[in-house]
Amino acid sequence: MPELRKDPITGRWVIISTERRKRPDAFRVEHLEPIDGMVCPFCEGQEAYTPREVLSYRRNGGAANGPGWDVRVVPNKFPALQVEGELDRHGEGLFDKMNGIGAHEVIIETPDHKASLATLPATSVERVLWAFRERVLDLKQDKRFRYILIFKNHGAAAGASLDHTHSQLIALPVIPRNVRDEISGARQHYQHKERCVYCDIVRQELDQRARVISENADFVALSPYAPRFPFETWLLPKRHGSNFEEAPRHEYETLARILKDTLQRMNRALESPPFNLIIHSAPFTESAQDFYHWHVEIMPKLTKVAGFEWGSGFYINPTAPEEAADVLREVVI
Amino acid sequence: MPELRKDPITGRWVIISTERRKRPDAFRVEHLEPIDGMVCPFCEGQEAYTPREVLSYRRNGGAANGPGWDVRVVPNKFPALQVEGELDRHGEGLFDKMNGIGAHEVIIETPDHKASLATLPATSVERVLWAFRERVLDLKQDKRFRYILIFKNHGAAAGASLDHTHSQLIALPVIPRNVRDEISGARQHYQHKERCVYCDIVRQELDQRARVISENADFVALSPYAPRFPFETWLLPKRHGSNFEEAPRHEYETLARILKDTLQRMNRALESPPFNLIIHSAPFTESAQDFYHWHVEIMPKLTKVAGFEWGSGFYINPTAPEEAADVLREVVI
Numbered sequence: 001m002p003e004l005r006k007d008p009i010t011g012r013w014v015i016i017s018t019e020r021r022k023r024p025d026a027f028r029v030e031h032l033e034p035i036d037g038m039v040c041p042f043c044e045g046q047e048a049y050t051p052r053e054v055l056s057y058r059r060n061g062g063a064a065n066g067p068g069w070d071v072r073v074v075p076n077k078f079p080a081l082q083v084e085g086e087l088d089r090h091g092e093g094l095f096d097k098m099n100g101i102g103a104h105e106v107i108i109e110t111p112d113h114k115a116s117l118a119t120l121p122a123t124s125v126e127r128v129l130w131a132f133r134e135r136v137l138d139l140k141q142d143k144r145f146r147y148i149l150i151f152k153n154h155g156a157a158a159g160a161s162l163d164h165t166h167s168q169l170i171a172l173p174v175i176p177r178n179v180r181d182e183i184s185g186a187r188q189h190y191q192h193k194e195r196c197v198y199c200d201i202v203r204q205e206l207d208q209r210a211r212v213i214s215e216n217a218d219f220v221a222l223s224p225y226a227p228r229f230p231f232e233t234w235l236l237p238k239r240h241g242s243n244f245e246e247a248p249r250h251e252y253e254t255l256a257r258i259l260k261d262t263l264q265r266m267n268r269a270l271e272s273p274p275f276n277l278i279i280h281s282a283p284f285t286e287s288a289q290d291f292y293h294w295h296v297e298i299m300p301k302l303t304k305v306a307g308f309e310w311g312s313g314f315y316i317n318p319t320a321p322e323e324a325a326d327v328l329r330e331v332v333i
Numbered sequence: 334m335p336e337l338r339k340d341p342i343t344g345r346w347v348i349i350s351t352e353r354r355k356r357p358d359a360f361r362v363e364h365l366e367p368i369d370g371m372v373c374p375f376c377e378g379q380e381a382y383t384p385r386e387v388l389s390y391r392r393n394g395g396a397a398n399g400p401g402w403d404v405r406v407v408p409n410k411f412p413a414l415q416v417e418g419e420l421d422r423h424g425e426g427l428f429d430k431m432n433g434i435g436a437h438e439v440i441i442e443t444p445d446h447k448a449s450l451a452t453l454p455a456t457s458v459e460r461v462l463w464a465f466r467e468r469v470l471d472l473k474q475d476k477r478f479r480y481i482l483i484f485k486n487h488g489a490a491a492g493a494s495l496d497h498t499h500s501q502l503i504a505l506p507v508i509p510r511n512v513r514d515e516i517s518g519a520r521q522h523y524q525h526k527e528r529c530v531y532c533d534i535v536r537q538e539l540d541q542r543a544r545v546i547s548e549n550a551d552f553v554a555l556s557p558y559a560p561r562f563p564f565e566t567w568l569l570p571k572r573h574g575s576n577f578e579e580a581p582r583h584e585y586e587t588l589a590r591i592l593k594d595t596l597q598r599m600n601r602a603l604e605s606p607p608f609n610l611i612i613h614s615a616p617f618t619e620s621a622q623d624f625y626h627w628h629v630e631i632m633p634k635l636t637k638v639a640g641f642e643w644g645s646g647f648y649i650n651p652t653a654p655e656e657a658a659d660v661l662r663e664v665v666i
Contacts, residue, residue: 007558009530015648017651197342200341200427226345314346316413317348317349320336
């Protein structure tokens with residue numbers, strides 16, 4: 001059983017996932033699948049290589065766990081958390097832990113092994129976002145969970161272990177620290193000004209334009225004022241809303257379009273970089289409706305992040321966001 | 334002039350270091366020096382390739398910036414921050430920034446190109462720690478600075494751009510976010526219990542032994558209870574003290590010994606892994622004396638850290654600390 005352990009100083013929770021344990025001498029070997037000649041478990045026709053699906057969108061009413069799907073969601077074969085059991089929170093002297101209860105799912109974004117969110121039609125990207133929404137709405141009924149992290153690692157250097165384009169979802173019984181920090185910063189701003197800080201940012205950025213990459217009816221893509229990484233990009237809904245899964249239907253369509261557009265721009269300007277994408281949304285258990293504003297953060301992996309940056313929380317970024325926005329804005333799609 | 338910018342939501346400060354700017358098409362090229370046939374600027378006899386030294390320990394009274402040194406401290410040739418100027422804090426609408434004022438120095442740990450902190454004699458490691466101390470005591474007189482980050486990136490995968498063993502020091506006009514988090518967590522524990530949380534950890538770990546790797550008169554090396562990374566290791570002084578630079582002289586000797594020992598254990602057990610090392614010490618401007626406890630954190634770089642882990646502050650660690658401590662404890666040095 002995996003464990004969730006809390007650092008007694010900072011309150012940071014960590015998953016100790018013994019199911020994923022590797023032997024010390026195996027550490028230097030990186031996962032780099034699909035290994036030549038091996039079957040890709042995310043390809044159409046290979047459904048038997050994954051755990052049984054929890055959701056799929058199918059064109060012609062084909063049976064579950066067979067071919068004929070557009071998007072397919074399955075439990076992670078090597079889950080960081082385990083879905084069955086009780087949390088069993090307890091102490092160990094100074095320390096706090098609980099069982100590593102949670103869901104860990106994989107969203108296979110397309111049957112096409114060679115496609116990506118940048119190359120798929122916008123309607124297919126929209127279906128992926130819709131699958132995220134459906135899974136969140138389902139999982140948030142489980143009262144053990146407090147947060148659902150939706151993220152994508154694209155490319156081996158960004159942590160992807162399979163080439164076939166996919167996203168992941170982790171439902172957690174605790175709220176990740178960076179989410180807590182965002183919530184608490186946004187709450188402070190609201191208490192002070194009675195305005196959402198993200199709404200304020202959207203307004204100021206659309207007014208100044210220096211960090212705006214693109215926009216459509218519902219979203220703006222921008223380089224944030226204090227980015228940790230070169231070409232870090234945020235997609236912010238113009239309309240205030242605290243939760244991704246509660247967005248009106250048309251916003252999944254406009255988000256799909258600006259997401260595809262942003263990834264195409266990055267591919268052109270930065271030679272198809274590896275990247276990480278994270279959906280930031282409010283925890284279920286907090287009433288953050290007035291002051292938190294869901295959004296998407298994309299971090300191309302262009303520079304090595306030295307450990308001191310993880311260790312200190314202090315980032316050195318060699319590219320000004322105004323310059324990054326210029327480069328991405330000028331890409332001809 | 335580099336800039337320090339503050340994220341308006343989380344309060345996280347970021348250095349936008351335009352001096353280090355690279356062109357977008359140069360991003361994919363990683364620094365991997367020394368390039369064959371090139372001179373290593375950190376080797377003895379090559380002193381002219383670095384900025385002029387700010388400190389050196391010399392065997393026979395040789396002149397500054399020439400050969401004959403054991404440890405040499407020079408300003409970073411490509412500094413992330415600039416030492417001259419005023420902070421000039423100001424706002425930009427919603428946003429806050431100041432000039433990127435600070436010091437960025439390199440501690441060249443030995444003239445020997447092939448040596449490392451694991452292979453150098455303990456007395457040489459002690460001299461390196463002593464150089465850290467001297468530089469901190471000097472720089473903290475500059476009232477513009479609030480924190481000094483001392484860190485080491487060892488190996489290209491950990492962010493080192495030169496092979497020749499060295500550490501770095503960055504003096505900052507702001508306090509890094511993770512330091513703030515530690516200070517505030519430690520303060521809370523103290524307010525609640527009137528004890529230092531690190532002292533409590535040292536006591537409990539020495540009692541339980543399951544996560545202890547080694548100890549000497551003044552220090553314990555342990556795998557922390559909730560480690561972010563496999564084989565993350567902390568070196569904790571047994572005696573309470575908030576600041577590295579205020580440790581009694583004999584603790585630099587015992588720290589040198591346990592540091593060398595720990596790195597040797599990692600080299601044997603994990604095939605000389607790349608690693609990052611960070612000294613955690615209290616900010617100058619806070620009176621954290623009673624409740625903060627300086628220490629060293631070492632993070633071998635064995636697994637890829639996926640961006641979602643930076644982005645969420647939520648870590649998945651496949652190795653239990655008890656297992657890591659077992660492996661490192663059983664290494665025969």
